Amino acid sequence: MESVNFKSIKINGGFWQKKQQMAQKTTVHAVYDRFYDTGRVSAFKCEKDSPVRPHVFWDSDVAKWIEGASYLISLGMGDKDLEEKIDAIVDDIEKNQLPSGYFNSYFIPCEPEGIFKNRDCHELYCLGHLIEGAIAYKEATGKDKFLKLMEKYVSYVEKRFIIDKDTAFVTPGHEEIELALIKLYDHTKNEKYLDMCRFFVCERGKRNEGLTDWSEEKYNQSHKIAKEQWEAEGHSVRAVYFYCAMADLALRDGDGELKTACEKIFDDIVTKKMYITGGIGSTHMGEAFTVAYDLPNETAYSESCAAIGLVFFAQRMLILTGEKKYADVIERVLYNGFLSSTSLDGKSFFYQNPLEIVTKNHTRHGSVKNKDPLPPTERVEVFECSCCPPNIVRFLPSLGSLLYTKDENAIYAQQFASSVAKITLGEHEITMTQKTSYPENGKISFSADSDVTVYVRVPEYLDTGKIGKNGYVPLHLRANEEKSIDFEIPIYLVEANPRVQANAGKVALLYGPVVYCLEGHDNICDLYNIRIDRNTDFTVMQNEALGVPTVTVDAYVRPESSALYSPISRERRRIKATFIPYYAFANRGESSMQVWTLIE
């Protein structure tokens, strides 16, 4: 299977067009402005006496923003000023890059003696993102200065890490360079970059590269060599970036062992370590995967970057294996754990995406200043470690890449969005038009300018094995003939595996692919006191202020009581409980929220 790059696809209506327009109009500018305010942009000037001390990972923040801005330019959605801003940054890099090729806006002015001395200092992570930004910018504008600067830096990395081997570590503490090198190989066809990627992927785990005070080797996937890693472990963003590179390499090298490892890891994630939202990483401690079925809701870490990384990994696995389940997971993440990251106005962001907020618990440690680490209850515009916002800036414009895959004979519609795509099949370029209001409406229409078969993915929640073949419905299109498939979008209740402690006795409500949640704004009681009536009907309304469909159900609450403990009673009060999409929570001021609700 092959993917179809977003640059050949114009999303021109419906759910995701609105999100891309938000990215164009608001998010790309809001993120730049906050990076400018916080000194991240001017850090590229590498001034020794700058009043703001840069952080070792700041380059990656700006690089991801450059990548996202470049994608908007590629789509014809880039304002002129984006290019000017990027050019200025590239000029700064050119001016301050060391003669060796090295560049890092922290180490050059602040700690030049520390270059490649500390595995945890994100230098190769930053380089990875700079490479991805440079490729994106060249592809968007044709300007190749940035990419040439980065290729020079990559050569220096090759010299130090692979030829001279005189660095204090062999593989970086935070993966990213690996998948960037694959992109650089794909872009340049220069085998050196594939070799370097293979080096960094395969050397990891071969030796003890030292631990920090607080981490163990699993933290950065250094506990085993790649091929022997069969479970998702450690820092979840580092992990999925690494797994992406493993899948990339498995595909390009035809490496069956690496492919098997990737398949096992992916299954470990989605059958044991993934929130229903597609979020991953259950704990703030090391921002990490934990043990199987450990999915606490209130303290969920579920980092926005990890959700994005899981999509990256799933998309690679879809290409590598052609199996539908990977596209199903992408859909789960897209509408839930990814989208919750960003406010509906596109200006502010969650780093953590909890599945439950009990506001009173945030005041529980009144007598001590050092609080328990409950995730923030509201989005903010920028973080001290602000990796997520620019990841969103690069993800939204590029999500067209997720719509289609293809093999020699056919096209697979994996995700749904009104769009026009140019897809090369064999020697022919086909223009494929998709029209849909998915996920609010299940009708999806396809037409093409040549005869072609498009296999339409049956969404996971409808995929009982009875529709289509292997989960895809084939539409045999004649040139310029429109054919539709009309999925009935259900509202339904889901329960978690009985081994998940946090969800025992509880259910989640979904509307198609969208996970719903209760918010205090719509439900005036303790949300954890609500029990959904097992025989409820579902009433759909529109919340005009949020612009989202709501679902109201019959439910019960136990009545108030003055006693702390009482003999059990069946006394219940009937109420209506109103759910909103999880992705829309925390857009009306601080509130309690929960995804998993008791059922009776």
Place this chain on the structure above:
Amino acid sequence: MESVNFKSIKINGGFWQKKQQMAQKTTVHAVYDRFYDTGRVSAFKCEKDSPVRPHVFWDSDVAKWIEGASYLISLGMGDKDLEEKIDAIVDDIEKNQLPSGYFNSYFIPCEPEGIFKNRDCHELYCLGHLIEGAIAYKEATGKDKFLKLMEKYVSYVEKRFIIDKDTAFVTPGHEEIELALIKLYDHTKNEKYLDMCRFFVCERGKRNEGLTDWSEEKYNQSHKIAKEQWEAEGHSVRAVYFYCAMADLALRDGDGELKTACEKIFDDIVTKKMYITGGIGSTHMGEAFTVAYDLPNETAYSESCAAIGLVFFAQRMLILTGEKKYADVIERVLYNGFLSSTSLDGKSFFYQNPLEIVTKNHTRHGSVKNKDPLPPTERVEVFECSCCPPNIVRFLPSLGSLLYTKDENAIYAQQFASSVAKITLGEHEITMTQKTSYPENGKISFSADSDVTVYVRVPEYLDTGKIGKNGYVPLHLRANEEKSIDFEIPIYLVEANPRVQANAGKVALLYGPVVYCLEGHDNICDLYNIRIDRNTDFTVMQNEALGVPTVTVDAYVRPESSALYSPISRERRRIKATFIPYYAFANRGESSMQVWTLIE
């Protein structure tokens, strides 16, 4: 109302005799041995170059042990060597006490320049326990050297804190001196000690005495003056010790405002902040009370010392008000949150008493070394901060004091234990005999050598207002005539207030006053997957190894599944679930455990 001191009461059979015999045979020696091993005993030699650096609170550990050992001696249960050990320690104190009267085994050798400079260094806390130990030892043996040394120290405290006012703080960071001064007043009738107590109680909260890096004023009850404190706040042990002193002072001064404050605080605890076990303090963060209804089970702090302190507070409130509810709370703590502190063999102890253990969660942070603070799953013999074990040593021998109260005309049987008590009523000394196998059997027989009325408390779980008057059943005893009351001890399910998030959808099983729990040893499945059948019968068996009654119920579990998320199903597997008393958990090796279980 007045209390009846344990020294006049011989517990001579049943549940609590076994516990007192365990204290005599095992606990008092085990705690001394560990204190000896860890250098706490030799610290009293105040050697400058001791290889073991003492901690500022070590004196209090040993002092509480002395108090407990003295109580055993008072009961005629003290081995000869206890007195020798105490004498040796007292000799060391005499030898090393400063000419001023000051004594602390840390400050004298290690930091003499730091005396009374740091509010958080537990000097007056240690003195409080030394006073209590000295009084107990004098009452047990008639030897008054220890008490005289301590009275000299108290005079020095009066000089520095009250007359010269040249100390760095006015009230101590950890309360305890206050209630010790009341005991000293009661013992000596010297008004000076009552005045000093009043000073320390009433000055607290009058001024900002400085905060540590991590605490707020609530932490040590310094946020308001005593009379204005209407809610339980801060470090739970400090809090209940302080509330004890407030109640003591309210009684002795006839202070209605202090009494009101105590009543409100007590109600705040028992209606909003107390575990069903009688444990208090919901969080390890500051070992503190948190907000109302915040009673997490797995991370419960519920310190053993706090349970003991709550009994102290409740007993004082019972005397101050004559209201039955205080005796009900004492019973709740005794059979549950207190007793869980100690292993069935009497050798090892919990500091924290969680209400749920999920063993796999203790391995959840495999990738980072700094773990989340889940409580330990097994008891240990000594802690670095080992306040709880000697508190247990002094509590068990003295619990006879909880059996009876009296007014001018009658005796109140508040707690139940086979015993012979000498009780002075007006001018007569009455010998009161109680016989019972409570709580396993509800028959309680009383006889006395004179005519007397004994009011027998109806246990809270039977107290529907239909038995007796104000919750007491009067037995009018003729001299040497035995009368019995026969309570039917029920097995029953309890639910928590709907505002308690942690227990939503769940129930607890109790057998009389005893809270029961599930352990992994008896139930081979995830305990949180178990749902009690609402219509279950209860089958009582005896666990011979533990020596406790078990209760088996009908229950369901959801069957295993390979999917992480599935449409809801009613599929259930019937099982039997077996409960043991909560106080007996963690006596068979590490295991999962839970008090609150789902119900269907």
